[in-house]
Amino acid sequence: MLPPDWRGRALCLLIVLVAACGSAAAQAPAPTEANRRDTIDELLAANHVLAKLKLLDAFGHVTIRHPANPQRYLMARSIAPALVTEQDIIEFDLDSNPIEARGRASSIERFIHGEIYKLRPDVNAIVHSHSPTIIPFSVSKTPLRPISHVAGFLAPAVPIYDPRATVGPSNLLIFNRELGKALAEVLGQNTVALIRGHGNAVVGASLPWAVLRAVYTQLNARVELEAIALGHEVIYLNEDELKQHPVEVFDVERPWQNFKARLPKSP
Numbered sequence: 001m002l003p004p005d006w007r008g009r010a011l012c013l014l015i016v017l018v019a020a021c022g023s024a025a026a027q028a029p030a031p032t033e034a035n036r037r038d039t040i041d042e043l044l045a046a047n048h049v050l051a052k053l054k055l056l057d058a059f060g061h062v063t064i065r066h067p068a069n070p071q072r073y074l075m076a077r078s079i080a081p082a083l084v085t086e087q088d089i090i091e092f093d094l095d096s097n098p099i100e101a102r103g104r105a106s107s108i109e110r111f112i113h114g115e116i117y118k119l120r121p122d123v124n125a126i127v128h129s130h131s132p133t134i135i136p137f138s139v140s141k142t143p144l145r146p147i148s149h150v151a152g153f154l155a156p157a158v159p160i161y162d163p164r165a166t167v168g169p170s171n172l173l174i175f176n177r178e179l180g181k182a183l184a185e186v187l188g189q190n191t192v193a194l195i196r197g198h199g200n201a202v203v204g205a206s207l208p209w210a211v212l213r214a215v216y217t218q219l220n221a222r223v224e225l226e227a228i229a230l231g232h233e234v235i236y237l238n239e240d241e242l243k244q245h246p247v248e249v250f251d252v253e254r255p256w257q258n259f260k261a262r263l264p265k266s267p
Contacts, residue, residue, distance in 0.1 A: 159186045
């Protein structure tokens, strides 16, 4: 048993520690329902923006890491992105198991998202599209490289994942954790990875950044294809120029708000 004077000191120390913890908690409040509401609203907007810009058609998807739990993410059920509503949003763990499906069908390719979130704690949003403008670069010897000044994030490389390397001949879909993990490993620390004959995965530190990069990845691919078609040497951004254009060189809110402004106004 502690002597009386030490018991007093221990009690004082305990009081100080409790007060400090309470102060820290007051400075860093837990995420509220309003935070989650805002996150879902942004996820709905991202689905509708990407559909309106024709990056996503009946297929493809966009996800966001859960604002209160980094071990989970939010994604629409298996539905065309243009039709997504709040009731379609499902929460998943990083193994891509639905937390509460309530009879809603999950996207077969949700493993793209869960496995990338596992390997990339810096990533908080992911877009997967089947852009026909990008697919040619996944099946040819011509690499997708930054040619436009708004696509510097494509450096240092845009790797290509071929499901054949993991499971042999397949339907090219990323339909399980094994394929998702292999794709995530090929992506590595890059921003974009192509999936051979299928599409791409684009990541960002936030939802606006993931959407912006998906848009400009397609734009850069279109410009590169047009430049190659001219039949002369193409001038890409070189290393010195890329240093002058860091990834987050401009305010992402400007294009993000512009994208959202194109959506129909809610009644």
